[in-house]
Amino acid sequence: MAIRLDITDPDFEARFAAFLATKREVSEEVDDAVRAILADVRQRGDAALVDLSRRFDRVELEGRLRITAEEVDRAIAAVDSATLDALTFARDRIRAHHERQKPADDRYTDALGVELGARWTAVEAVGLYVPGGTASYPSSVLMNAVPAAVAGVPRIVMVVPTPDDRLNPLVLAAARLGGVQEIYRVGGAQAVAALAYGTQTIRPVAKIVGPGNAFVAAAKRRVFGTVGIDMIAGPSEVLVIADAGNDPDWLAADLLAQAEHDTAAQAILITDASDLADAVEAAVTRQLARLPRGETAGASWRDFGAVIVVRSLDETVALADRIAAEHLELAVADPEALALRIRNAGAVFLGRHTPEVIGDYVGGSNHVLPTARSARFSSGLGVLDFMKRTSILKVGPEALRALGPAAIALARAEGLDAHARSVAIRLNL
Amino acid sequence: MAIRLDITDPDFEARFAAFLATKREVSEEVDDAVRAILADVRQRGDAALVDLSRRFDRVELEGRLRITAEEVDRAIAAVDSATLDALTFARDRIRAHHERQKPADDRYTDALGVELGARWTAVEAVGLYVPGGTASYPSSVLMNAVPAAVAGVPRIVMVVPTPDDRLNPLVLAAARLGGVQEIYRVGGAQAVAALAYGTQTIRPVAKIVGPGNAFVAAAKRRVFGTVGIDMIAGPSEVLVIADAGNDPDWLAADLLAQAEHDTAAQAILITDASDLADAVEAAVTRQLARLPRGETAGASWRDFGAVIVVRSLDETVALADRIAAEHLELAVADPEALALRIRNAGAVFLGRHTPEVIGDYVGGSNHVLPTARSARFSSGLGVLDFMKRTSILKVGPEALRALGPAAIALARAEGLDAHARSVAIRLNL
Structure with a gap:
């Protein structure tokens, strides 16, 4: 069961602070292994990629590092048309929203006759890391590739591991829809090394984005400087702020949608209605029982979930800013007013009919968002992450x-x- | 003497690639020391700051960690009025330029009735690291503080070491002019720890910016995640692209202005006029002889300087994009046309009357710019670095x-x- 806090508890501040400080990730010590892998790829190039993929992914890549256009065609042909339509619908909506993020150049002459300005240009080449196995989400391919394409990046490269030579065809479909031009079947730290340093087959890029396991994260940290990287994503989280006027089953479903991602995911409910808190807790228990990923979601809810009862919605503002949630759902009568008072959140979902899941897929906004309280100082992925500004003085x-x-x-x-x-x-x- | 390359040399590509790959910094192994310092400050707070400052800076800070408003008043009173006027002039120009960088919120309803948007908010608290000793530049205080103030950051904190209890009064004047509200006389990794974790006296911030030595850089890397950080700045560099119509003495002065920063700084000239190349080399030698920081500038020019002769200005475009210089001076007849063709540069200075030094102080644009080829994927410091975007879905x-x-x-x-x-x-x- 999730922890339950009440703001009127005498030890509330201490317990809330301890809750905020809870670490949800065990940091794996992979840095030495990663250093060796990076050095190997840097020295031996393709040969290292082939050897390492044989060892880690049980796959033979000699002469077939690159996934050909024909392979992508075949994968797309194998996807059922309803799913392909949904993916295309999502791509179009993501593209339309991100088009609005394109920054304008500036140029002006000031009172002293000095000309100043700023010119935005796209990063010349971007590498997109896509995890293999169960974490291989086609929606994430779109969320990373589309903003790069909208930014005008002339070369978008994708790397994806194919353990046991298996690959989700939807990932290839999403790559094609997202504007990816080159795809290589390699993953792990070795793929990051190939993108950063280049090999005989893979030309280096200037920036690497996309989620990955501890090896990938460590490799990205190590190549930072040689290339740019995006944020290092942690486990996902949602904060739902709800008043009494909610269906507890809807809120429970939203909390569990977050919790099913990962045992380290986090779902938090803050409400000014303690009856609702009880009802949501009961609904979570009920829904958990029939959820295919119930074991994962149950562990997340038990270990990292929280239900916090406050006296008034006013009190949620300071708590929300301290939590600085990746996803913030405002299931209240006047979500606009509350949203304006909260400074720290990756994305905000307004009103009872905006479940966070809409933002995961088809809202149009990006689902790559700052986790682990980093919404205090960073933003979700967007077009600006694939461009850079040159200042101009004349x-x-x-x-x-x-x-x-x-x-x-x-x-x-x-x-x-x-x-x-x-x-x-x-x-x- | 700087290296000299000619694009018609048969081995040009190999020599240019080797030149690009030259490392200018010796990476000091300070990570273990930094880890211990961070842990000490996290555990003991102010007491650790006092002990470490006694040890590293030979200064007693018990009961006087914070620099009071009266101390700042006294420092400003001690600055001569011409310098204070110049600093105020610079502040006003930097502020006016950065006001133009403030992003607009967005909100719209699409054809399906979905409301989308983005809301920009300032980071709630920012810490500005300022080095002590000779690298303690008041202009850098302005370049870091003013964009934060323009962004609307409600709390701007500065930390600066005072070795042997000495501090440049101009740095305090710049802090006041720049909108810094709290100043602490502490530096090194311990100051970064205090800003990230907080102590009894120093409340934590959400983001840390500003240059520092190897200890500061390592500490910033380690606290990244707990707080945001800016880029890790490397030694400064300039690329001057010049045609035959230049005064070699002007160009030599520009190259040496870069070189005097640091023995690891880098100054590069590319020209289509080999006579000019000869004349600039001779002028550098002449000017070096009477430069107060001639030893530093001479070492930089000897070890990392370069003069590259090309057949036509067309050939400079690809070379400039590969160098991706922090500062790019275009001392050519039509600098606008050339600038539009170059993708990678932190800042571009157009025409013969725009020495890079103007941008260091009073141009109005920011002088904190991407070094070491990182202009391929990142931008100079600006207002956006002190804000974050929350996406909105309804x-x-x-x-x-x-x-x-x-x-x-x-x-x-x-x-x-x-x-x-x-x-x-x-x-x-």
Whole structure:
């Protein structure tokens, strides 16, 4: 059973703080292994990829690292048309939403005649890591590939392990729909190394995104600097804030949708109605019994779930900001007003008819969102993650006379005489 | 002497690739020491800060960790008015430019009646690390603090070590001008730990920015996740692309302004005029002789400088994209046309009268820029680094009927039945 807290408990603050500090992930010590793998791929290239895939994925990749367009065609042909339609529907909605995120360049001349500006350009090549096995989600392929395509990335590469030579055809369909142009059947730290350093077959990229296991996460941390990386995603979480006017079964279903992801996932309910809290707890227990992934969801709810009862919805604001949830559902009568008062959340789902699951698939917004309280300082994945801004400065002789003396004064105050000279020489000072 | 390459050399590609791969930093092995310092501060708080500052900075901080407003007042009174005016001028220009970076929220209803949007909010608290000693630059204080203030960060904290109890008064003046509200006289990994975990005196922040030595960089890497961090800055670099119509002395001054920063700094000239290349090399040698920081600049130019001669300016585009310079000066007749063709640069300085130094101080754009080829995938510091985006989704009963079936189909295809159920239960499916 999830923990139950009441804000009127004398030890509430201590228990809430302890709850916030709970670590949900056991950090595996894989760094030494990863270092060796990166060095091996860097030195031996394709040969290392083939050897490592034989060892870790029990698959022979000699001469077939790349997944051909014909293989993708065949995979798509094998997908039933209803699912393909749903995937296409999702792709179109994600694309339409992300088109709005494209940043505008800026250019202007200020009162002193100085021209300033900013120019956004797409990253030249991006690598998308896709996990194999059960965590191989076609929806995540879309969520990573579509923003890159919208950003205008000219080369989008995907890597995906094929343990025992098996691969979910939906993942290949999503790659095609998402605009991926090259796909390689390699995973783990070795795939990250190939994307960062390049091999005979795989040209290097400038940025690597996408979720992965502890090996992949450690490899991404290690190659950061050589290439850019996205955030390191932790287990998923939802915070549901609900008033008395909710169907407990709906809320229980939402909490369990989060909990079924992973035993380390987290589902939290905060409500000002303690009767509702009781009813949701009972509904969770009922629904768990008939859930195919009930064992996973049950462990998540037992170990990391929480039900918090407050006196008024006002009190939820500070708690929500401290939790800084990846997903925040506001199942209350006036969700807009509450949303405006909360600073920290990856995504907010407004009202009783907006289950978080809609955002996972077809809402159009991105489902790659900051976990583990990182919504305090970071955002979900978007078009900006695949672009970068170059600042522009243009000064003519006149404007340089206006700016120069202050630049020279500051350079001298910082003891940087060559800096001062670079300006002074142009002004005959 | 800097290396000299000519694009017509038969071994040009190999030599250019080797030049690009040159490491300019010796990575110090400080990680074990940093881990111990972080643990000590986390456990003992202020007492650890006092002990560590006594040991590393030879300063007694018991009861005086915080720098008071009166101390800042006194420091500002001690700064000469011309320098203070220059600093204020710089602050105003940086603020005006960064105001333009503030992102707009978005909210719209699509054809299916789904409401989507994005809301930008400031990070709740930011810590700014400022190095002590000779690398303690007031201009950098402004470049970090002003974008945070423009973003609307409600709490901006600065930490700065005061070795032997000495502190540059200009740094305190810049902090006041930049909108910093709390200042603590502590540095090193211990200051990063205090900002990330909090102590009795220093409340934790959500994001840490600013340059520092190897200890600070290692500490920032380690606390990443608990808090956000900015990029890890490497040694500075400039690429000057110049045609024949330049004064070699101006270009030499620009190259040396970069080189004087640090023996690991890098200055590169690419030109289509080999006579100019010769003349610039001679001018660098001449100017070096009378430069106060000539020893530093000379070592940088000797070890990491480069002069590359090409046949035409067209050939500079691909080379510039591979170098992906932090600073790119285009001292050519038509800098606008060339700038549009180059994808990778942190900042571009257009024309013969825009020395990079203007951008260091008073241009208005930010001087915290991606180094070590990371302009391929990242941008200079700006207002967005102090904000985060929450995505918004709002679906009514009608729109849910339109979206629901596709979400259910995808959830089932991914084997996530509780996901499917969370939508289906609202549609009586």
